[in-house]
Amino acid sequence: MARETKMDKQKMVVVEGSYAVANAVRVCRPNVISAYPITPQTHIVEELSKFIADGEIPNCEYINVESEFSALSALIGSSAVGARSYSATTSQGLELMHEVLFNVAGMRLPIVMTVANRAVSAPINIWNDHQDSISQRDTGWIQLYAENIQEISDMTAQAFKISEDRDVMMPCMTCMDGFILSHVYEPLVLLEQEITDEFLPPFRPERILDSKNPLTFGAFADPNFYTEFRYQQERAMQNSLKKIEDTANEFYDMFGRHFGGLIDEYCTEDADIIIMAMGSIIGTIKDVIDRLREKNVKIGLLKVRAFRPFPAQAIMNVIRDAKVVVVLDKNISLGMNAGALFIETKSVLYNTDIDVPVIGYMIGQGGRDIPMSTIEKIISDAEEVMRSGIKVESQFTDLKEELV
Amino acid sequence: MKSISLLAPGHRGCAGCCDAMAAKFTLMGAGEDCIVVSPTGCLEVMTTPYPETSWDVPWIHSLFENAGAVASGIEAALRALGKQGTKVIAMGGDGATMDIGLQALSGAFERGHNFTYVCIDNEAYMNTGVQRSAGTPYGASTTTSPAGKVSFGNPRLKKNMPAIMVAHGSPYVATTSLAYPKDMIAKVKKATEIEGPTYIHCHAPCTTGWGFDTSKTVEVARMAVQTGLWPLYEVEDGKVTKVRKIGANKKPVEEYLKMQRRFKHLFTMEGGADEVAKIQAIADKNIEEFGL
Numbered sequence A: 001m002a003r004e005t006k007m008d009k010q011k012m013v014v015v016e017g018s019y020a021v022a023n024a025v026r027v028c029r030p031n032v033i034s035a036y037p038i039t040p041q042t043h044i045v046e047e048l049s050k051f052i053a054d055g056e057i058p059n060c061e062y063i064n065v066e067s068e069f070s071a072l073s074a075l076i077g078s079s080a081v082g083a084r085s086y087s088a089t090t091s092q093g094l095e096l097m098h099e100v101l102f103n104v105a106g107m108r109l110p111i112v113m114t115v116a117n118r119a120v121s122a123p124i125n126i127w128n129d130h131q132d133s134i135s136q137r138d139t140g141w142i143q144l145y146a147e148n149i150q151e152i153s154d155m156t157a158q159a160f161k162i163s164e165d166r167d168v169m170m171p172c173m174t175c176m177d178g179f180i181l182s183h184v185y186e187p188l189v190l191l192e193q194e195i196t197d198e199f200l201p202p203f204r205p206e207r208i209l210d211s212k213n214p215l216t217f218g219a220f221a222d223p224n225f226y227t228e229f230r231y232q233q234e235r236a237m238q239n240s241l242k243k244i245e246d247t248a249n250e251f252y253d254m255f256g257r258h259f260g261g262l263i264d265e266y267c268t269e270d271a272d273i274i275i276m277a278m279g280s281i282i283g284t285i286k287d288v289i290d291r292l293r294e295k296n297v298k299i300g301l302l303k304v305r306a307f308r309p310f311p312a313q314a315i316m317n318v319i320r321d322a323k324v325v326v327v328l329d330k331n332i333s334l335g336m337n338a339g340a341l342f343i344e345t346k347s348v349l350y351n352t353d354i355d356v357p358v359i360g361y362m363i364g365q366g367g368r369d370i371p372m373s374t375i376e377k378i379i380s381d382a383e384e385v386m387r388s389g390i391k392v393e394s395q396f397t398d399l400k401e402e403l404v
Numbered sequence B: 001m002k003s004i005s006l007l008a009p010g011h012r013g014c015a016g017c018c019d020a021m022a023a024k025f026t027l028m029g030a031g032e033d034c035i036v037v038s039p040t041g042c043l044e045v046m047t048t049p050y051p052e053t054s055w056d057v058p059w060i061h062s063l064f065e066n067a068g069a070v071a072s073g074i075e076a077a078l079r080a081l082g083k084q085g086t087k088v089i090a091m092g093g094d095g096a097t098m099d100i101g102l103q104a105l106s107g108a109f110e111r112g113h114n115f116t117y118v119c120i121d122n123e124a125y126m127n128t129g130v131q132r133s134a135g136t137p138y139g140a141s142t143t144t145s146p147a148g149k150v151s152f153g154n155p156r157l158k159k160n161m162p163a164i165m166v167a168h169g170s171p172y173v174a175t176t177s178l179a180y181p182k183d184m185i186a187k188v189k190k191a192t193e194i195e196g197p198t199y200i201h202c203h204a205p206c207t208t209g210w211g212f213d214t215s216k217t218v219e220v221a222r223m224a225v226q227t228g229l230w231p232l233y234e235v236e237d238g239k240v241t242k243v244r245k246i247g248a249n250k251k252p253v254e255e256y257l258k259m260q261r262r263f264k265h266l267f268t269m270e271g272g273a274d275e276v277a278k279i280q281a282i283a284d285k286n287i288e289e290f291g292l
């Protein structure tokens, strides 16, 4: 169960989500930032360029690249030289980076990148869902999803710390819902320089490109060696499970705020129905749970914070005693008629003694609003499943039948 | 002149490989305090079969299309970290430079990053088996622009890459050839010492892709220069400042074309002579334009 979050109300300010992220990046003392505009991420890199223009980030170069492909490629160079490196993107920009994402992870470069999640075209759609980052799940990046602005701000500092750990050395995508978090103003405590300096040590990688000690990066590995590289990447991902937890706890000890490690829980202890989801929808679900708990519905929430690495054990521990599990996905794996979180949750239950029905919903596609009534409807479906024992699979919800 | 050993012997290139020679000459010009980026291609594959490496300088490969961007990041990071003096060099094939990597290279030059880009122009995609690139000259037979019953090979003219780089406002652009190592080494040295994005275009005959004896790389390269097909010049701040004259050594293009299997069809097919004449016209135009 997550620890209670202490917020210092006196230090609270009301700022836009993008600003909160930019400020967090600033206090993490990056050395190279590369950027290319794409809505709704653009505000983040605009704020950062302003900080740099005002001399507020010392020893930092800002590169206005000509594409997202080059945005991440430039960071390959900078990170390999030993510079703390950052970028932000979304949707089409992230898809354009696809090939580079693999390369960053394969070279074990701990780059941090914010993804302001947005749908992927066609049809072109700039609103929020998680299809962009979910499409990149196998590229070898750690993926963390934030619930609100305070969390994405704090997560930014945590991400550098996790990624740069010697046992991890994997890049990290910190995901925030586009517009819903990037463009909204919320009260939060901004990360402060002094305490962040204490939390996040300077980036000192073991191996860098340096003419005094020449090393070859990105060599050509034939079948005799390639598998071992992949194995080590997977092992680093597994190492990051603990590091993500530890970092959240360390952060709590220093800052007094905790949003979960790999996962977070809300009212799960005696819950018959457990809802699983990622991102900003968590807030709506909590409100629905508060209402239903008043009516004695035994319902709880499992917030998935880390999607990569997948927190299989943590999830199993929580849903072990539930009577039904509901998974909400803001993405779809076409041809499977299901979202990624649903598919993966089901897959970790196979070969275990946990026999709980798991039902999935694809919601909020392309920014479709998710009112509390939708969540309530889903929960009443789940109650029906619980009563009847009928196992349903994954489905779309709130479809406009007249349009299809 | 720096030791030749910055590219260690024992790489896995073909005998007489142009890419290996170009890399050696580049390192001799740059010296040991440098970081090298190579896109995907023959040079990358033959010099870094894990766990071996031929590079005695720090070296990084990322992808086929992003050497310009990776070099930008390295250069920016060195500046941010206050590490002065280390030269940044990107070295890639004609495909990586003139086709797939052109955007990243253009972006890097437009932004003015302080590094030197060396194009090792062997006039086709060699690493994937000799397919046509934007660097392939008119009339050359490649595996994707083959000569055939109704084809004289590649129907397009070679992209004028040095001119494109000059148009980016580069302070220094030079063409070089493997047949003139001293000239190339001096130009690389000069390029790496000039502040800003500089460009070297090296003509590099590939024994395997072009079809000539493995001992003839330098001879073929020299003939390209002597026919006027590959003029050697320097452009500083947009103006041609130096040209290597060929004068009395001038050779007809036929002699150059006949040395290589990729142009063989021009001497056997009907109408081939007309095609050779077109190639001679390209050389003549160069001779006139640069006063060779």
Ligand SMILES: Cc1ncc(C[n+]2csc(CCOP(=O)(O)OP(=O)(O)O)c2C)c(N)n1
Binding pocket: B019, B040, B041, B042, B043, B064, B065, B092, B093, B094, B095, B096, B097, B120, B122, B124, B125, B126, B127, B128, B133
């Ligand atoms: C995106 C992408 N497309 C295609 C390839 C396959 N590929 C690898 S090397 C290469 C050709 C390289 O040609 P060039 O740049 O001219 O260098 P050379 O090998 O001739 O020295 C190609 C097509 C790739 N690695 N990446």
Ligand code: SF4
Binding pocket: B012, B013, B014, B015, B016, B017, B018, B019, B020, B042, B046, B122, B126, B127, B206, B207, B208, B209
């Ligand atoms: S194909 Fe050409 S460029 Fe490639 S290794 Fe052989 S000689 Fe060198």
